Amino acid sequence: MPTPSSTSSSSSSKKPLLYGAVVVLAAGLLGYASYAATGPDDSGSAASSSVAEVSDDPSADVYAELAGLARRDPGDKLAQGRTDAPVVLIEYADFKCGYCGKFARDTEPALIKKYVQDGTLRIEWRNFPIFGEESEAAARGAWAAGQQNRFWEFHRAAYAEDAKEKGFGKDRLKELARQAGVKDLDRFVRDTDGTAAADAVRTDQEQGYGIGATSTPSFLVNGRPIAGAQPMETFTQAIEAAAEAEAAKDTKDAKDTAK
Numbered sequence: 001m002p003t004p005s006s007t008s009s010s011s012s013s014k015k016p017l018l019y020g021a022v023v024v025l026a027a028g029l030l031g032y033a034s035y036a037a038t039g040p041d042d043s044g045s046a047a048s049s050s051v052a053e054v055s056d057d058p059s060a061d062v063y064a065e066l067a068g069l070a071r072r073d074p075g076d077k078l079a080q081g082r083t084d085a086p087v088v089l090i091e092y093a094d095f096k097c098g099y100c101g102k103f104a105r106d107t108e109p110a111l112i113k114k115y116v117q118d119g120t121l122r123i124e125w126r127n128f129p130i131f132g133e134e135s136e137a138a139a140r141g142a143w144a145a146g147q148q149n150r151f152w153e154f155h156r157a158a159y160a161e162d163a164k165e166k167g168f169g170k171d172r173l174k175e176l177a178r179q180a181g182v183k184d185l186d187r188f189v190r191d192t193d194g195t196a197a198a199d200a201v202r203t204d205q206e207q208g209y210g211i212g213a214t215s216t217p218s219f220l221v222n223g224r225p226i227a228g229a230q231p232m233e234t235f236t237q238a239i240e241a242a243a244e245a246e247a248a249k250d251t252k253d254a255k256d257t258a259k
Contacts, residue, residue: 067223077146081122086246092128095138104159126204144191153180
């Protein structure tokens with residue numbers, strides 16, 4: 001789960017934005033989880049730590065506030081799944097991040113098949129470029145592909161095995177758009193270089209910094225932070241726990257209404 005070794009000037013100057021005082025705690029938890037997932041492991045095995053493991057008694061207020069970052073916008077080109085799904089997974093990621101690619105290839109397709117297709121899960125992508133100019137360019141290109149309803153196809157092409165080693169220069173982005181089935185490549189180029197793409201990427205990026213994300217990939221599952229490309233089991237547990245909590249809440253609300 002990389003942290004930025006050399007970020008663009010716009011990225012490195014960002015300071016956390018606070019979405020309410022309670023998120024200060026969330027930022028600390030996510031930061032700790034990021035350290036735990038990348039820090040030394042005395043056992044010699046790969047670290048696997050999420051905020052769920054860091055804190056046995058988390059504040060419900062923290063999770064509720066972070067859960068509110070889910071847009072649930074039916075017009076969101078960078079999301080998939082029902083807008084009324086009980087669980088929303090928000091991913092903050094960078095196309096130059098190898099661990100993000102591992103998640104995209106090894107874990108995300110299984111989550112889509114198991115949870116998105118049955119209506120349990122919605123996935124919302126946030127562009128979180130932290131590795132310099134090519135990261136920023138790839139993020140804008142992904143957004144531009146989304147304007148022609150080909151974001152997830154672009155996402156798949158950009159995260160293909162060894163794709164990031166080829167870089168994300170202008171010609172390469174155009175080739176990825178072609179692979180993704182973007183029909184109007186001239187529009188793609190204009191959109192990639194336009195202010196709307198830059199603004200959209202900046203909004204996502206600032207949200208990521210605002211919750212204390214310092215590395216990629218970082219996730220929220222109904223507000224519960226998970227740091228790094230954790231094993232499938234970590235996401236399964238978080239999604240199913242969140243779905244159960246929502247079902248229990250709905251049952252309680254129904255009983256309260258019936259009184």
